[in-house]
Structures are given as structure tokens and as C-alpha cells.
Amino acid sequence: MRIGELSRETGVAIPTIKYYVREGLLPAGRLTSPNQASYDDSHVRRLRLIRGLMDVGGLSVSVVREVLAAVDSPEESVHKVLGAAQHAITPQVVAEPEGMPEVRRKVAEMIRRRGWQVEPDHPSAEALAVALATFRGIGHGEFEEIVDDYAEACERVAAADLAWVGRNAEVDGLVESVVVGTVLGDAVLSAIRRLAHVDASARRFEEAEDGGAAPGAGAAEGGAAPGTGGR
Amino acid sequence: MRIGELSRETGVAIPTIKYYVREGLLPAGRLTSPNQASYDDSHVRRLRLIRGLMDVGGLSVSVVREVLAAVDSPEESVHKVLGAAQHAITPQVVAEPEGMPEVRRKVAEMIRRRGWQVEPDHPSAEALAVALATFRGIGHGEFEEIVDDYAEACERVAAADLAWVGRNAEVDGLVESVVVGTVLGDAVLSAIRRLAHVDASARRFEEAEDGGAAPGAGAAEGGAAPGTGGR
Structure with missing residues (x-):
């Protein structure tokens, strides 16, 4: 496909695509004439990966470059490449x-x-x-x-993450899975934590206010509000 | 204290402090002469809050302004002010x-x-x-x-968060606790999740590599790696 189609397919503006190519984030297209290049599905996927890391994960261009370098590197030791990728996204x-x-x-x-x-x-x-x-x-x-409490919750999340990475784990896609899972997974975790807050807060504070108790005190003492304990 | 001491105490440069005052994030000092103002401990704490929300929480100046406006607002309904604060930090x-x-x-x-x-x-x-x-x-x-798995982990985190907020919950500090707990808590959760990853990954992949198995396959099949299951 030509660059215009790549842009329509991914919602990324043409000058931005060119910028990513110059910055080494996106491989150049295959030249079909001196001033025209052809792109394929691997470019679509890569662009979505770049935008996901930036828009959802909040990474900067330079961090994305480092991360993708680790993803693309022919791995010596999986553990070592993972370490490099994890370092970049910390x-x-x-x-x-x-x-x-x-x-x-x-x-x-x-x-x-x-x-x-x-x-x-x-x-x-x-x-x-x-x-x-x-x-x-x-x-x-x-x-x-x-x-x-955070550590216990994270042990559960990390076990689920590792099992997910394991299911994806062609060695080829392993590092990418780890990076994507870590960066986008943070966004997922943060969003779900806020939803769980809304639920817990609705249960506690609405109860306290409906019951006429001082809101702060109601929250302080309501140790076993339904739905927040024991799950 | 004078602005120089406020700057030394908090590590925030004087021009930055003046910028926060102009932007309405930090209350102005008490004027002790036409060109000298005096600051107190409440300014120290507020500056640390601003920097924490920015440096650790990654919030922008404009989001911090919105969040602090909710924190400072004389509350109508706790649930409503919380909603405004939570909206600002989403x-x-x-x-x-x-x-x-x-x-x-x-x-x-x-x-x-x-x-x-x-x-x-x-x-x-x-x-x-x-x-x-x-x-x-x-x-x-x-x-x-x-x-x-994420949702279950977040229910646990949200229950701990709410109990923590409850313990702090003078109505006065309630909204601040929620904001700080949500924003800085995200950073805590992300850091602990990465530590838990390192642990889970060290156990799985080092085992797989030591045992000579293909790294990806070892991870995919080692469903009961020690320390990652059942906690």
C-alpha cells in the first residue's frame, strides 16, 4: 500500500509517519520508484504498536525508540533482552x-x-x-x-501476565509481548483500579451519607463495607 | 520563612515557585514588606504535593491546577467533590x-x-x-x-486504598487523600508490579534456560512456577 493508505488505515498523519521513519521507529517502505514507497501489514501493526506505547502507555519518542530496539534485537539471552527492555520502560x-x-x-x-x-x-x-x-x-x-496489599495484588497480576506472555511465547514475539504487556498493562491496571475505586467509594460513602453519619467517620469505621472486603 | 528558604527546604527553584504562585497552584506568601513575602509549613507541604503529583504522578500543570481546585473546594457532597477530583486525574x-x-x-x-x-x-x-x-x-x-485477574487484584487494592483513606478521613483531608492515593498509588502499583515481574520472570526463565529447554516453551508450559501461583 502507499503511504496515504497506511495513514488512513492507522489514523496516523503522513508527516508523522515520515517522522517515525526518520527517527528509526518505523522501517522505511520498499521503494517502488524514486519517490514512491510501498508499505505492508507489518507497517500497519508497527504503527499501531508505536501509537499504543505513546498514547496509551505515555512513552516518549525516545523511550519508544529504545524499547523497539530491544524488541528488534536478535536476542542473546532472553533474560538479558528482557532486562534491557524493562530498563527502557522503567x-x-x-x-x-x-x-x-x-x-x-x-x-x-x-x-x-x-x-x-x-x-x-x-x-x-x-x-x-x-x-x-x-x-x-x-x-x-x-x-x-x-x-x-499492593504486593499481594501484584503477585497475582504478575502471575497472570507471565502466563499470558508464556502463551504468546514464540521467542520472536516474547520481548514484544513483555514490553506491550508491561506498558499497556499499566494503563489497564490503572483504569481498572479506578473503576474498583468508584465501586468501593459508591458503596461506602453513599451508605455513610444516606445513613446521615459524618462521611469521613463512616468511611473510617465501616471496616466491612459490602463488596470491598474478603474478595 | 523567605522564598530562598522555601526553595532550599523543598528543592524547588525560586522561579518555579513564583510560577506556581502565578498559575494559582500555590497560595501567595504573606507580604511582610512591599517586595518580600513570608511562607510557612503549609507552603512546604503544598509544594511537595505539587511536585509529587508532577514528578511521581506524571500530571501536567493544568491537571494539577484542576486537582488542587477540587482539593481546596469547600465540599458540597463528598461524593461529588471526589467525582470532580477523580475526573481530573483520569x-x-x-x-x-x-x-x-x-x-x-x-x-x-x-x-x-x-x-x-x-x-x-x-x-x-x-x-x-x-x-x-x-x-x-x-x-x-x-x-x-x-x-x-486484574479486576480481582484491583478489588484488593481498592479495599486497601479505601481503608487507608478512611483512616485519614478528616473530611478536610479526604479529597486530598483520595487524589494523592490515586495518583501516587498508581506509581506505587506500577513499580511493585514491575518488581513482581522481575521475580516471576527470574524464576521462570532462568529455570527454563538452566534446564536447557527452549525459553519460550518453558515459560509457556511451566504453569506452576514456584512463588507465582496461589498467593
Whole structure:
């Protein structure tokens, strides 16, 4: 297909497609004449992948470039290529809030407590420490008390993710599955978490307000609101 | 304290502090002379909140402004103010991928299946549909099979979040807790999910490679890798 059709098929404007080719995100089309190139289904899919990583996953052009380089690399060790891809999609720490040494210890304790095979200085451990230190800095340090609930939920999600990756796992598509599953999976998780919040909040606060109790107090004490506990 | 001390205390540059005041994110200091203002601990905390929402939560200045407006608003109904805050922090859908009508139906089915009190056209339901349609567009439609694992994990997270908010819930700080818990909580969840991936991946793929089996196949068939199931 010509570039106009590729653009119609994917909803990506022609100048943007050309930009992605220049930036090395999208392979150039096959030249059919000196000023005309032909594209195929692999370009359609790749463009959708690029836009998904950017629009849904919030990745920048330069991170997408790094990620796709890992996806395209002829793999030496699966674990190593996965590591490179995971490194590229791990948000880098911008500013270091106060109190990091103590929070880092807490994160390392959590990793030990759960028996996870993770280096305590993994970039995501650092990202976690920054988030928890930020909670502390604004007076919400007790958020740390529910970190194990998050960890248990994430063990379940990671098991489902790995099983899904396993079902896809032609070695060829493995790295791409991991990248896509991680980046788009974050968006899925965030959206579903908000839906679950709406449900839990509707049950708790509407009850509290209907019953005439002070909203905050009702929420604080209603430990066993229907539908939020024990699932 | 003077603006220089506020800057040292928070690590935010003086011109940036002035910018936040002009943009209405940070209340102005108390004027102690025509060209000198005095700031207090509430400014320190507010600046950390702003930076946390931006640096850790990835929110833009304009979204932070909207969110803080909800946080500061004298509340009519807690549920309503929460709704406004949650709307502000819900990523808006940029582009609509193909196949949305069918994916929307799937999302509505999931909400029904779980008995959640959520309107099926909630912005997060739309965001979820966009993410799932993106998976489909790049040939990974089977990701939908694990959406219920995500939903169960999120029910657990939402229950922990709500209990945490409840413990904080002076009505005064309630909306702030919800906003902070949602935005920074996303960052916590994403970081912990990646740590759980590292653990699950180390167990599965290292085993597969040590055992000499093809890496993909080992992952696909090792349904009961230690530490990933049954927690």
C-alpha cells in the first residue's frame, strides 16, 4: 500500500509517519520508484504498536525508540533482552525527595519479606522508594502500611501476565509481548483500579451519607463495607 | 520563612515557585514588606504535593491546577467533590482505535460480571476500552482473557486504598487523600508490579534456560512456577 493508505488505515498523519521513519521507529517502505514507497501489514501493526506505547502507555519518542530496539534485537539471552527492555520502560527518577535512605530500607525489607528474587537497587525499587518518600513528605507516611496489599495484588497480576506472555511465547514475539504487556498493562491496571475505586467509594460513602453519619467517620469505621472486603 | 528558604527546604527553584504562585497552584506568601513575602509549613507541604503529583504522578500543570481546585473546594457532597477530583486525574482518551464498540461491550460485561456499581460510560471504562482495543490492534487481543485477574487484584487494592483513606478521613483531608492515593498509588502499583515481574520472570526463565529447554516453551508450559501461583 502507499503511504496515504497506511495513514488512513492507522489514523496516523503522513508527516508523522515520515517522522517515525526518520527517527528509526518505523522501517522505511520498499521503494517502488524514486519517490514512491510501498508499505505492508507489518507497517500497519508497527504503527499501531508505536501509537499504543505513546498514547496509551505515555512513552516518549525516545523511550519508544529504545524499547523497539530491544524488541528488534536478535536476542542473546532472553533474560538479558528482557532486562534491557524493562530498563527502557522503567520511569527514571527525576528528583530525589527527602528521607530516601530509610524508605529504601523499607522497600528492601518488603522484597525480603516476600521472598522476591529482585536486587534491592533495581530501578523499580528506586521508583517505589521515591513514591513512598513523596507520600511521607506530604504527611501521608502511613500509606506504607498497605504496601503488602499492593504486593499481594501484584503477585497475582504478575502471575497472570507471565502466563499470558508464556502463551504468546514464540521467542520472536516474547520481548514484544513483555514490553506491550508491561506498558499497556499499566494503563489497564490503572483504569481498572479506578473503576474498583468508584465501586468501593459508591458503596461506602453513599451508605455513610444516606445513613446521615459524618462521611469521613463512616468511611473510617465501616471496616466491612459490602463488596470491598474478603474478595 | 523567605522564598530562598522555601526553595532550599523543598528543592524547588525560586522561579518555579513564583510560577506556581502565578498559575494559582500555590497560595501567595504573606507580604511582610512591599517586595518580600513570608511562607510557612503549609507552603512546604503544598509544594511537595505539587511536585509529587508532577514528578511521581506524571500530571501536567493544568491537571494539577484542576486537582488542587477540587482539593481546596469547600465540599458540597463528598461524593461529588471526589467525582470532580477523580475526573481530573483520569487520563483523557486521545485517539480512538478501531474496534471500540465491541471492546466497550466487553468492558461493560466485566463491570456487570463483577457486580460493580459503575456507569459503563465512566471515563476509566473508556480508558480501559482504548487500552484493550490497542492490544487487539497489534494482534494481542487475548490479553482480554486475564482482565478478570486484574479486576480481582484491583478489588484488593481498592479495599486497601479505601481503608487507608478512611483512616485519614478528616473530611478536610479526604479529597486530598483520595487524589494523592490515586495518583501516587498508581506509581506505587506500577513499580511493585514491575518488581513482581522481575521475580516471576527470574524464576521462570532462568529455570527454563538452566534446564536447557527452549525459553519460550518453558515459560509457556511451566504453569506452576514456584512463588507465582496461589498467593
